[in-house]
Amino acid sequence: MNSKTIQMPREVHIGPNVLDEIGKICKNLRLFDEALVVSGFHTFDVAGRQTVDALESSDFGVEVVKVKDASIESVEMVQDKIANASVVLGVGGGKIIDVAKLASTNAHSYFLSVPTTASHDGIASPMASIKNDKGSISKNANSPMAVVADTGIINTAPFRLIASGCADIVSNYTAIKDWKLAYRLKNEDYSESAAALSEMTAKLIINSSDSIKEGLEESARIVVKSLFSSGMAISIAGSSRPASGSEHLFSHALDRVAKKPALHGEQCGVGTIMMMHLHGGDWRSIRNILKTIGAPTTASELGIDDDDIVDALTMAHTIRPERYTILGDNGLTREAAIKLAKKTEII
Numbered sequence: 001m002n003s004k005t006i007q008m009p010r011e012v013h014i015g016p017n018v019l020d021e022i023g024k025i026c027k028n029l030r031l032f033d034e035a036l037v038v039s040g041f042h043t044f045d046v047a048g049r050q051t052v053d054a055l056e057s058s059d060f061g062v063e064v065v066k067v068k069d070a071s072i073e074s075v076e077m078v079q080d081k082i083a084n085a086s087v088v089l090g091v092g093g094g095k096i097i098d099v100a101k102l103a104s105t106n107a108h109s110y111f112l113s114v115p116t117t118a119s120h121d122g123i124a125s126p127m128a129s130i131k132n133d134k135g136s137i138s139k140n141a142n143s144p145m146a147v148v149a150d151t152g153i154i155n156t157a158p159f160r161l162i163a164s165g166c167a168d169i170v171s172n173y174t175a176i177k178d179w180k181l182a183y184r185l186k187n188e189d190y191s192e193s194a195a196a197l198s199e200m201t202a203k204l205i206i207n208s209s210d211s212i213k214e215g216l217e218e219s220a221r222i223v224v225k226s227l228f229s230s231g232m233a234i235s236i237a238g239s240s241r242p243a244s245g246s247e248h249l250f251s252h253a254l255d256r257v258a259k260k261p262a263l264h265g266e267q268c269g270v271g272t273i274m275m276m277h278l279h280g281g282d283w284r285s286i287r288n289i290l291k292t293i294g295a296p297t298t299a300s301e302l303g304i305d306d307d308d309i310v311d312a313l314t315m316a317h318t319i320r321p322e323r324y325t326i327l328g329d330n331g332l333t334r335e336a337a338i339k340l341a342k343k344t345e346i347i
Ligand SMILES: NC(=O)C1=CN([C@@H]2O[C@H](COP(=O)(O)OP(=O)(O)OC[C@H]3O[C@@H](n4cnc5c(N)ncnc54)[C@H](O)[C@@H]3O)[C@@H](O)[C@H]2O)C=CC1
Pocket: 040, 042, 043, 046, 070, 092, 093, 094, 095, 096, 098, 116, 117, 119, 120, 121, 122, 123, 125, 126, 127, 128, 129, 136, 153, 154, 156, 157, 158, 161, 164, 168, 234, 240, 263, 264, 265
């Protein structure tokens, strides 16, 4: 039996105003002197400035770099700025955290994940989804040393972002079905524990769907903890397989074809409805759960043209050819894609 290394965050700080403690958190982790804060242009105002102030009040020298996308160029730009920083902090949404995560890995620096929204399950995972002109590449990275999730800040984000995070978790259902299929048909490595954790996390969100409401700090806390658990399933598996299957391939394809893509989790949620149908599962219950949460369930709710949905369905299998899913090696024909999207009332 070959050996396996599982990386997980050492600490998770979750609650209102934990961001004010980030300087002390870094010192307790034996991180000193210089820090690099990576943020988005908007999220710097949301939490980046506050992060800098808290670090400086703990005698850190702080440099700031702002990025706008999750491209390899952004990763390299951040990497070049790490220099003497003992720690890199990603303060923002999924793209910001992924860029900071991969840049710090490449520069052999420590990384702290400071999510400003609960919209994706990359806050604690050891993966970074980097975009290129062909789509999205899931790259191995180091898990964050710590996650500092200020639910006071996360709770003030537009509720659409939290609903998107819930949809990203619900998508674990079809991801696991695809993973089991690849295990049976292609003898792909499969982890029962990672799959069980991933499915349990999705079940938790489904069972809480009635109580996840806008403006409730408790809702933000429930979703952050679920996103964290989903990230742990990715850690145990050593890949994004427990949380990323055919529904994610559809979302990554949409990112390429849509004029204005929706949020990652929103697209994955709609993809889950259709892929659950392909798996012969209860797609209507997935749709009802997403409706209860307040996540999109149709092309028009995503703000995406019907043709783009069909185009993304027909090219999804090409996004990551090595990842076998219900889409098979040749994917959907255009006619089958139209039929699927209509049957599930996406278009
Ligand atoms: N590495 C991993 O394991 C995973 C990575 N991902 C990646 O994460 C990305 C999706 O992340 P998202 O956060 O959904 O999208 P995003 O990072 O593209 O955008 C988030 C948006 O929300 C805004 N925002 C963030 N916090 C806010 C706040 N408190 N108030 C107001 N606005 C706020 C940001 O300015 C930005 O416009 C995708 O690239 C996806 O591939 C998703 C899941 C797992």
